[in-house]
Amino acid sequence: DTEVTQTPKHLVMGMTNKKSLKCEQHMGHRAMYWYKQKAKKPPELMFVYSYEKLSINESVPSRFSPECPNSSLLNLHLHALQPEDSALYLCASSQASTGRQETQYFGPGTRLLVL
Amino acid sequence: AQTVTQSQPEMSVQEAETVTLSCTYDTSESDYYLFWYKQPPSRQMILVIRQEAYKQQNATENRFSVNFQKAAKSFSLKISDSQLGDAAMYFCAYRSSLREAGSYQLTFGKGTKLSVIP
Numbered sequence: 001d002t003e004v005t006q007t008p009k010h011l012v013m014g015m016t017n018k019k020s021l022k023c024e025q026h027m028g029h030r031a032m033y034w035y036k037q038k039a040k041k042p043p044e045l046m047f048v049y050s051y052e053k054l055s056i057n058e059s060v061p062s063r064f065s066p067e068c069p070n071s072s073l074l075n076l077h078l079h080a081l082q083p084e085d086s087a088l089y090l091c092a093s094s095q096a097s098t099g100r101q102e103t104q105y106f107g108p109g110t111r112l113l114v115l
Numbered sequence: 116a117q118t119v120t121q122s123q124p125e126m127s128v129q130e131a132e133t134v135t136l137s138c139t140y141d142t143s144e145s146d147y148y149l150f151w152y153k154q155p156p157s158r159q160m161i162l163v164i165r166q167e168a169y170k171q172q173n174a175t176e177n178r179f180s181v182n183f184q185k186a187a188k189s190f191s192l193k194i195s196d197s198q199l200g201d202a203a204m205y206f207c208a209y210r211s212s213l214r215e216a217g218s219y220q221l222t223f224g225k226g227t228k229l230s231v232i233p
Binding site for chain 1: 148150161204225
């Protein structure tokens with residue numbers, strides 16, 4: 001089973017709203033990732049959690065706040081977003097191990113529109 | 116820093132024919148991993164195939180195979196007997212074998228959009 005789930009599939013929010021994106025995996029993976037993807041572009045890494053600790057923050061604005069409540073869950077809290085934040089937000093997970101097994105598996109994404 | 120280049124922004128192939136997508140990369144490392152991901156219009160990124168740099172044998176997964184040329188730093192994807200469901204954006208990605216801050220990061224190419232003509 002290589003399934004990563006994300007909710008919601010679509011989200012429309014105003015610039016003053018607060019919302020959250022959710023990601024879940026039950027593969028026993030210990031690394032989880034948030035990516036932002038604009039149309040026809042590759043994913044851009046935002047955050048990495050390794051063993052429930054934030055290990056990488058790619059200079060993401062503070063209006064994006066990640067949270068990893070446990071090894072299976074990853075949240076992305078959104079507040080006071082800008083229209084340019086509209087994008088597909090992808091979650092991924094991996095074993096956080098060495099070798100060939102260290103492969104990222106992606107969820108279906110949340111399509112976010114900020115009005 | 117590593118870079119990944121996909122020089123073909125768009126390609127098309129007739130159904131049942133074979134197509135090859137190109138990918139080159141730049142690295143000073145000797146041990147690393149390479150991946151091809153597929154992203155259909157439904158948007159989920161799906162792992163197609165992966166290759167370990169220390170293996171000389173080219174990876175294959177059913178109709179998908181790679182031509183890995185380590186010295187040339189080339190990693191092309193061949194899709195045989197193309198099907199309509201193969202239409203997607205294909206991303207080539209590089210991963211170092213070195214652990215950075217407790218995780219492995221992927222470096223993606225810009226992608227190649229593949230259309231399959233019935």
